[in-house]
Amino acid sequence: MEKTDVLIAGLGPVGAALGVYLARSGVKVTVVEKTDEVYPMPRAAHLDHETMRLLDLAGGAEAVAGNSQPLSSYEFRNAKGDLLLGFRPRAALADTGWPYTSMFHQPTLEIALREALSAEPSASVRLGVSLVGYTDGPDGVTAEIEGPDGKTQIAARYLVGCDGGQSTVRRLAGIGLDDMGFDEPWLVIDTLLKNGTTRLSTIGLQHCDPARPVTSMPMAPGRHRWEFMLLEGETPEEVMTDEAIDAMIAPFADPKSLSVERRAVYRFHAVFAERWRDGHVILAGDAAHQMPPFMGQGLCSGARDAANLGWKLAAVIKGEADQALLDSFQPEREPHVRDITEMAVSMGRIVCTQDEAEAAARDAGMMQKPEAERFDATPTLRGMASGVIEGGGAVAPSLVGKAGERPDRALGMSPFLVVAKRADAPADKGGMQIVALDEHEGEGVEPFFALMGDAPAMLVRPDRYVFGTGEPASLLTAWAAYLKTGRAGMQAAA
Ligand SMILES: Cc1cc2nc3c(=O)[nH]c(=O)nc-3n(C[C@H](O)[C@H](O)[C@H](O)COP(=O)(O)OP(=O)(O)OC[C@H]3O[C@@H](n4cnc5c(N)ncnc54)[C@H](O)[C@@H]3O)c2cc1C
Incomplete structure (x- = not known):
């Protein structure tokens, strides 16, 4: 039977970054991915500076940096255009050496990460191959995979489920989800700007109109994201027609100035896997946690998982650390990602209000402060609360070489x-x-x-x-x- 050190199920951004970290640490890694191409639907548009630095260590950040733009501000405004809440990212680079915000196109990142992974001699990637079962034993996992050539088995010391929100690994492991009770349907549209236009705005806008909450977000130059909340009784089919989309975009931009590249209806929710590890099986990224996109932090959180888990798995496999180190993965990562998810949910509750009276009360409450005080800097994410000693927990800065090298x-x-x-x-x-x-x-x-x-x-x-x-x-x-x-x-x- 084929043997590997770590079998990763799922080659999204988290599986790919984890694969590179492991392979570059000298660990033999096999990744199975059920589809042949990178996920084509609109998803992440924002990465923070810490994530860019972590993705750079996996070979993915240069491609993003060459095709991204910063946000000048992120604003929550009511139907009349009054500011309710705003964030202004600092203009200079963060101490990590990367911009506070990079608005980007997720497939660009995924392609770069796949290339970096393919260049690693100790990594093997199987596209069009799904993980369909496994048994866990004292020395590792025997996984069953299925592809064009039928079913076969792979023995791995560890199996990591980076297989997204519908995670097969999570289901096979019998791990349930803890649901934070946020569940809202949104139509997400990626558009391409015509006539060489690079941007419609440098502002990320949450249009908190109870008649139809809308998100308008610059992405990589030449692209713009729109998100429209579905109203009571609306079906995905009716809001996804060209006519419906044009009518929803029209109050914000001329629909003729752009073309719709991709459209999808998602339910934005906030869930956590109850356990992130079960013996030799571990969950990371969306398989372990999902949040609504109002902070632009789902992928960022998955990248932090990959970084936290990657070096630990490598150290355990190479005999440099005890298996007990793996027990620290969930306790170190979960409070961090819960914190962010709670912030994303509270932003979501501001945006998703569809009741007129509730929206009016929300506006009156939030506008009590003078407008200047409704603006804040980019929200500071907390550091690491465990896995550190005195003086620890902060994100470390990064040196910038004299010739700009990293x-x-x-x-x-x-x-x-x-x-x-x-x-x-x-x-x-x-x-x-x-x-x-x-x-x-x-x-x-x-x-x-x-x-x-x-x-x-x-x-x-x-x-x-x-x-x-x-x-x-x-x-x-x-x-x-x-x-x-x-x-x-x-x-x-x-
Ligand atoms: C509308 C929207 C906007 C978003 N905006 C942002 C944002 O601005 N910033 C941000 O940081 N995040 C954002 N996110 C979240 C981000 O897109 C996800 O968190 C991220 O893609 C998760 O990566 P992943 O690798 O964990 O999972 P995925 O990207 O879902 O990858 C999982 C992979 O596993 C594969 N797979 C599934 N089952 C199997 C199996 N049995 N065997 C083999 N392979 C399998 C799938 O085909 C897939 O390729 C957004 C999400 C949405 C929906």
Whole structure:
């Protein structure tokens, strides 16, 4: 029987990024994908700076950066056009070296990730092949897959279900969904702008009109996203006709100035898999959690899963960490993604109001503040609350090389120890990479010092969260303990 270290079911963005992380760590990875082409329906339009950095480590960000644009603001306005709530991303690059917002086209990313994965010698990709069953045993999983040549089996130490919202792996594992009770039908339309127009607006708009809530969002240059909430009694068939779409777009743009590329009706919902791991079977991305798109964070959250899980699986398979480390995946990721989902749901509740009186009360409440105070910076996502020690949890900054190169890439999906001075580096590095800030003057070292305070060193996890700050030797000791137990800091002491 064919053998692999990790079998990934599903080659969406999360499966592809995870595949690259594993393959680049020297792990043998096999990915099965039931379709032959990347998913053609309109989906993600926004990526945040942290996600761009993680996708860059998987070979996917350059293609996006070459074909994306930032948002100047994200605004929630009522039917009359009054501002209810707004976010203005900071204009400069984030400390990760990437823009706060990148409006993009999801298939561009998926194609780039697939190319990066295909270039890895230890990765094997099977398109048109579905995972249809598995049995879990003491040493791993025996998976049943089905493709054009019929059914066959693959033995893998771990199976990761990156197979999206309808996850077969989740169903086969008997894992239920915890539903946050948000379930709204929306028509999503991707349009191509005609006559060389690159954008209709730089503003992402939530038009909070109870008569028809609408989202209008720039995507990659030359593309624009529209989303229209279905009203009580409307069916997908009736809102998806050309005539219906033109009529819905008309109040916002001339329908003749664009062509509809893709249309789909989705139910926006918020659900979490009850368990993200069952023996040698793990769920990541939409298979583990789904949120409504009002924060533009579903794919971003899946990329964080891939980064969190990728280095851990590689470390366990290579014998550098105990299997217990895998127990930290859900506790580290779930609170983060729940937090974001709650924000997305509360934004969704503002937008999805279809009752006139409720909308009027909403507007009156939100407009009590002066307009300037209704604007905020891009919402700050919380850092990592477990899997870190004192001084840890923040997203680590990134150096920017003098010629604009990205030293972050060369560090790969590995931990590294940042020291203020080369002389502070410990004699016994335990195989850890060292970044000495005194050797990188003028390359954006200030954000590192801001996080380190007076500490001589900072340890950064492979997924680019700060593990902790302190003396180099004690950081290395704490890291070794975390790899053994999957517990760190207060958590380890408890
Ligand atoms: C309208 C809309 C707007 C969105 N906007 C944003 C946004 O702006 N920003 C953002 O970050 N996110 C956004 N998202 C969410 C984002 O698109 C998803 O979170 C992301 O695509 C999930 O990636 P994934 O790899 O987990 O799953 P998917 O992309 O769904 O990939 C799963 C893959 O698994 C395959 N598969 C399924 N079953 C099997 C099987 N049994 N065997 C083998 N293969 C299988 C499928 O064919 C598919 O290719 C949006 C979503 C929607 C619907």
